[in-house]
Every structure is written in C-alpha cells, then in structure tokens.
Amino acid sequence: MKFRFAGFELDLPRAELRGPDGAPVKLRPKTFEMLRLFVANPGRLLSKQELMEAVWPDVHVGEDSLFQCIREIRTALGDDRRQTIKLASGGGYIFTVEISAISRDVNCPEGAPAVASDLDVVAPAEPATEPVRSSWFSALGGRKAITTVAGLCAIVGFAAAAPLLRSDLIFKRPPPVVEVMAITDASDDPRGAAMAAEIAGRLTDGFARIDTISVVAPRPPAPHPEQAAAPAASPDFEIRGELQRSGPSWILRARLVQIATGKVQAVATISVDADDRDPRLQQTRLAAGVGDVLARRLNQLTETGTAAADGGITAGGAKAAIEQATASINSVTQERFGMAQTMLQNALADQPDNIDAAVALAALQMRGIQMVWYNPDAAVAAEAQAAANLERALRAKPNSIAALETYCRFLSATNRFVESLVICARTLGLDPWDGLALYLVGLGQLHLGRFEDALATFQQADRYDTPPVSRWTWLLGVGWAYLMMDRADDALPWLQRSIAITAATGRPYMLLAAAYQKAGQTEEAKAAIQKGLKMRPGTTALNIAPPMKNTSPVYREVAAQIIQLMVDAGLPAQ
Structure with a gap:
C-alpha cells in the first residue's frame, strides 16, 4: 500500500517516506509511526492522548516525546506554517491534506480504476454496445455506477490497508516471544538431569514474570526428533543452556539467540559450589546468575525508545568515559570521584541526548551525595541535576533497567x-x-x-x-x-x-x-x-x-x- 499527499509518497511495505523528488526522507521509527497514523486519519482530530497511546502503547511518556515527533514531521514535510498538521483549539492535531491511496493488490470490478482518491474519479468510455446491467446498476445510471464502484474500490483499498494503518494493530505490537529451551545435561553426574530440569523451570518462572515479553515453556527432548512438538507461538528469541560438573563446581552456560538472524545476543556463565548441601539454593543461584544477564540484554533489545530510535547512541569517547567513570563505582575514592564526574559531564556536553551518560552521571552523583563528598550547596545542585537527568532518561527509555534502577537508588538516597x-x-x-x-x-x-x-x-x-x-x-x-x-x-x-x-x-x-x-x-x-x-x-x-x-x-x-x-x-x- 502506498499513499500520496502534498507531493510526498508514503510507502508502507518499505516503511519509507519519499519527497517530491523521489528521494527518501529520513525519519525516526516513532516519527514514522505517527505519520502513518495521521495518514490513516486525514481530517480527523487526534487528541494528544490518542497519539501517545497509539505510538507508545502501554508505556507512559511525557508530551515532550509527542512534540518532538510533531516537529520532525513538520520539518520533513516543509510545514513551516503549520498548515499540514494543525493544532486544534481544544487540543490535539488534524492532518489537513488530501490523501490518494494506491493499491495493486485489490481486486476491483472490471472497468474500475486502480487508483482511488478524494479527487474526481474519471470513468472509462462506455462501450459502443450497451451491456446488460443488473437492476441496481440500472437504477444508479451508467457513469454514476462506475464512479460508485470506483469509490467502493477506494473503500476496499483502505480496508486492505487497515492492517497496516489501524493504530491498535500497527502501533500496539505484540510483545516478543521468548522460548526457554530444555537445559542440556552435559555433567556426567547422576544428579545432572534433575538439576537441569529444575533450572529450566526456574528460568521459565523468572522470565514469565517480565512484563514486556511472552514466554514459551521449555520443551522436553522428544525420543525421536521428528516427533518434537512445535511451540505454541513462534519465538523471537531462544534461551539455550548446558549444565556441566567441573570438579567442585556446577557450571551453567546459557545463550540468548535471536531466531530471525541466528545471532547470539548474550552469553552468561555462572558456577556454584557443588558440595553445597542445599540443591535448591544451587538451582536458584544458577538460574538467577544467567537469568539476570540475559534479562538485561533482552531489555536492551526490546525496550521502547532504543538508542537507534532516540539518538542516545553510546559510542567512541562517551562510551569510554562511561566505562572509566563507573568502574567499581561503589569503591571509588573521593579523588577519583571528581575526575569521574568531570569525564561524564564532558561526555554529556558533547552528546546531550546520550541517555547512558545521563544515567551514569546521576548514579555517580548519588554516590557523592551518600558519601558526603559535596558541600551543602553543591549537594543540592547535584541532586537536582541527577533528578532532571533521570526523569529525561525515563521519558526516552521508560523500560530501561539501568535508568529505573538508578532512579530507584536516587529515590532511596533522597x-x-x-x-x-x-x-x-x-x-x-x-x-x-x-x-x-x-x-x-x-x-x-x-x-x-x-x-x-x-x-x-x-x-x-x-x-x-x-x-x-x-x-x-x-x-x-x-x-x-x-x-x-x-x-x-x-x-x-x-x-x-x-x-x-x-x-x-x-x-x-x-x-x-x-x-x-x-x-x-x-x-x-x-x-x-x-x-x-x-x-x-x-x-x-x-x-x-x-x-x-x-x-x-x-x-x-x-x-x-x-x-x-x-x-x-x-x-x-x-
């Protein structure tokens, strides 16, 4: 499905906006989604709440995120006078331009045009020999009937596009599905099979408590591979693991695999004392050790407002500054604290939208406040800056574990x-x-x-x-x-x-x-x-x-x- 308006073309299959010269216009994913919502609802008032719920489903964001998307759309469309997207007096926005829907996949009656729009529809010339028409066609009149059918095609065309346009279908994507595979017992220990099964169960229970994903339970190995049952839902990620016994330790290695690419996104290894007399504690710590690492990586991959979408890319000098400044943060000395704070402030000055740097600086400032390394006035200023950085980070990445964890620490420290x-x-x-x-x-x-x-x-x-x-x-x-x-x-x-x-x-x-x-x-x-x-x-x-x-x-x-x-x-x- 493609849509034309004001010289632009919105190509939904390619997720691309093209300008009057045919060149692609770069938009962030959230901005593109909002533009699609406007195109799906020309001339209709869309409230701020409706827009935010459609583009950021089940996530609380501030109006700053909405305003940024509106600004980017206006810039892309050259809407400097704010006539394409108008602000309604009662709040909300209206997309005012006429839309032409182009579809080559809709089967319309013979003689109807393939392109339907809000403009006048030009009917083909009538044949020399008048065909036999049905009663409803005769009642409407020839050319008028063709125009009506063309209008119906327009409706069918938009209906065909509905799966791509409806906000509850396009903007409220289902959560990613994670399948926890059965843990392979490679231990040569008689207790290994039972341990592996318990660990897989604990991993499944833990991942099932994560709000932003759906989980498929581990499948027991089938006696014959050809008889293995397919999962209830096609997974986006798999968690695979092997349990080994090495000397006095149980060792669990687990991987998070992205199914579409086959790429291993995270690897976690944990070991516990095999001589511990509490096997349940062993199982819990093994599952938690790999679960924590994989959950954090899964959060980075699936959170709303990724670095690519929101410009918070951590690279180069900023990444190095964050790593150096936050290394062993709980044991940093007062002398190192001042250096680390300067490094992070400089990194944030170079990349004001860098969410990772903002969170790292807030965490370091909390350490300084708790250790009384600020004078009273500086402590007040540091607390205010940390609060502002964390609130901004959560607006951009409301499901970021790092941002939430640091904000939790901030609230506790204050x-x-x-x-x-x-x-x-x-x-x-x-x-x-x-x-x-x-x-x-x-x-x-x-x-x-x-x-x-x-x-x-x-x-x-x-x-x-x-x-x-x-x-x-x-x-x-x-x-x-x-x-x-x-x-x-x-x-x-x-x-x-x-x-x-x-x-x-x-x-x-x-x-x-x-x-x-x-x-x-x-x-x-x-x-x-x-x-x-x-x-x-x-x-x-x-x-x-x-x-x-x-x-x-x-x-x-x-x-x-x-x-x-x-x-x-x-x-x-x-």
Whole structure:
C-alpha cells in the first residue's frame, strides 16, 4: 500500500517516506509511526492522548516525546506554517491534506480504476454496445455506477490497508516471544538431569514474570526428533543452556539467540559450589546468575525508545568515559570521584541526548551525595541535576533497567521510600533477579518500619546473589534487619560475612559493634567501634544518625536505641 499527499509518497511495505523528488526522507521509527497514523486519519482530530497511546502503547511518556515527533514531521514535510498538521483549539492535531491511496493488490470490478482518491474519479468510455446491467446498476445510471464502484474500490483499498494503518494493530505490537529451551545435561553426574530440569523451570518462572515479553515453556527432548512438538507461538528469541560438573563446581552456560538472524545476543556463565548441601539454593543461584544477564540484554533489545530510535547512541569517547567513570563505582575514592564526574559531564556536553551518560552521571552523583563528598550547596545542585537527568532518561527509555534502577537508588538516597518501592517494583518487573533492586526494596521497607518484610526481601536477594559484586549489601541488610528486630545473635554472622567482603565506609563496623554490645560481647563491640572510627574519623552519635525524613516512628525509635548501643561501645556522643 502506498499513499500520496502534498507531493510526498508514503510507502508502507518499505516503511519509507519519499519527497517530491523521489528521494527518501529520513525519519525516526516513532516519527514514522505517527505519520502513518495521521495518514490513516486525514481530517480527523487526534487528541494528544490518542497519539501517545497509539505510538507508545502501554508505556507512559511525557508530551515532550509527542512534540518532538510533531516537529520532525513538520520539518520533513516543509510545514513551516503549520498548515499540514494543525493544532486544534481544544487540543490535539488534524492532518489537513488530501490523501490518494494506491493499491495493486485489490481486486476491483472490471472497468474500475486502480487508483482511488478524494479527487474526481474519471470513468472509462462506455462501450459502443450497451451491456446488460443488473437492476441496481440500472437504477444508479451508467457513469454514476462506475464512479460508485470506483469509490467502493477506494473503500476496499483502505480496508486492505487497515492492517497496516489501524493504530491498535500497527502501533500496539505484540510483545516478543521468548522460548526457554530444555537445559542440556552435559555433567556426567547422576544428579545432572534433575538439576537441569529444575533450572529450566526456574528460568521459565523468572522470565514469565517480565512484563514486556511472552514466554514459551521449555520443551522436553522428544525420543525421536521428528516427533518434537512445535511451540505454541513462534519465538523471537531462544534461551539455550548446558549444565556441566567441573570438579567442585556446577557450571551453567546459557545463550540468548535471536531466531530471525541466528545471532547470539548474550552469553552468561555462572558456577556454584557443588558440595553445597542445599540443591535448591544451587538451582536458584544458577538460574538467577544467567537469568539476570540475559534479562538485561533482552531489555536492551526490546525496550521502547532504543538508542537507534532516540539518538542516545553510546559510542567512541562517551562510551569510554562511561566505562572509566563507573568502574567499581561503589569503591571509588573521593579523588577519583571528581575526575569521574568531570569525564561524564564532558561526555554529556558533547552528546546531550546520550541517555547512558545521563544515567551514569546521576548514579555517580548519588554516590557523592551518600558519601558526603559535596558541600551543602553543591549537594543540592547535584541532586537536582541527577533528578532532571533521570526523569529525561525515563521519558526516552521508560523500560530501561539501568535508568529505573538508578532512579530507584536516587529515590532511596533522597528518603522518598514509598516512591522507591514503586520504581523498584517496575525494575523487578523487567529483571526479577535484580539484586540491587531487591536490596533497595528491603531498605525502603526497613525505613518504613516493616522489618520482617525487609528481612524476607534481603534474604531473597541473597538466594539470587546477583550480581555477586553487590553481595555484601544484602548480607548487611539481613544483619541490619535482624538487629532492628532485636535479634543481635542472628545479626552477627550476617554482618561479619558482609564485612569480610568489604568494610565499605566503616558504617558496617558500627552496626557490628551495636550487635556485639546487645549480645553482651562488650570487648568485641569496642574493637569494632575502633575499626569503624579508624575508617571514618570524626564520626559521632550526631553525624552517624541516618536521615529521619519520611521514616516511620517505629524505625526512628529502634534506630535511636541502636545508636545508643554504639555510644555504649565507645562511639563519641558528640
């Protein structure tokens, strides 16, 4: 189907707009989709909400995205006076030009023209010998009847184009289908087949919780390949994996394969201790380890507002700056922090639409705020800039795990705990194995006084243990939750395990000291306080107290008791 208007030609099969000279006019995918919607509805008022729901189905976007598409269409059509796309007084837009639909696939009655338009239809000359006409044809009159039939062809032509034009069909695409294949057991271990089947099931359960895809369950291997059943839906991606046993470890390797191209889009490898006596924990961590990696890559491939569509291309110097600035962000020093911030600000100045750089800068600024590396005025400015960058990133990429994860962290760091729970839930709807999002959910629950919920969330993060570099955070979270629940003996091993991975900023030693003091181990408590003070000189009961804004009264009461335990162990009161 092709459509002509104002000297332009819209070629739907080729997804191409051509100008009066026949040359292609470059449009972003979302802009092209909006133009198709206008062409399908000439002369009809389309509200802003209708346009946004059609072009960005099931995704919340701001009006900035709509306005950008309108501007690009007007520029492409040379509509400087805004007469082709008019803004209606009550809101919304009207496409005012006449449309000619061209179709070579519609079977019209003989003698009707192949091209139908809003212009007058020229009927062919009548034959010398008058044919016998049916009663309805006679009643209408010869030439008038042919014109009517031509008009009907126009209707049929547009009807034929309906699958290409209707917004609910063209703009609301079905989610991609992912098939989790049966995991191949290559372990030579009698437990391998059962392990592989359980892992495939856990992977299927996890991917089935992702909001933006459909999942096909793993198919058991057929005794005879020719008898293998076809999947219920044709998959767009397959997840394939092999389980091996190597010495003391189970090793799972998995790949995300794009069916149309046969290209491997992601590879993930994870190993766990085979001597662990809890096989269910082994299965959970193996599935989560590869699931987290593959879910993130799948998110990059399927999210609305890709880099190609929105201009947020990360390449060259910007990519290098992001990698250098965010390397080991949780262990960056204050000296390196300033350098990293400058690198990202320069990268963003060079590429203002680079969403990856904006998210990376916001994440780094949150680190600086949490570590008190800004003076008060600079901290306020950094917080405002981080918020603006993250909100802009989510307008462009509302389903980006990286943007959502960073925004969740931002909300938690600024004590907006209820909002952080909502955003973290959206993150987990795209990657159910996201350990950082689970940790931040637990942190929110903790500050809202929901200690038992927080404990369960931190423990879930520990069962997934993804990504491993963040392991110390949920170990610390479990210990902190136990301490808030007045269970110091249960808190101690978790805090000790967390510190064994990283002592972080010294705060974990302060919590460990409170747990020792509560458990009656006063000498150990004093030693822990001294280690914490060595890492954080100048710390007192006044400046170690966590922010109390938006926290529950229960949390504030228990937090005060824990700080008193630290003072009893040797923390200066002021």
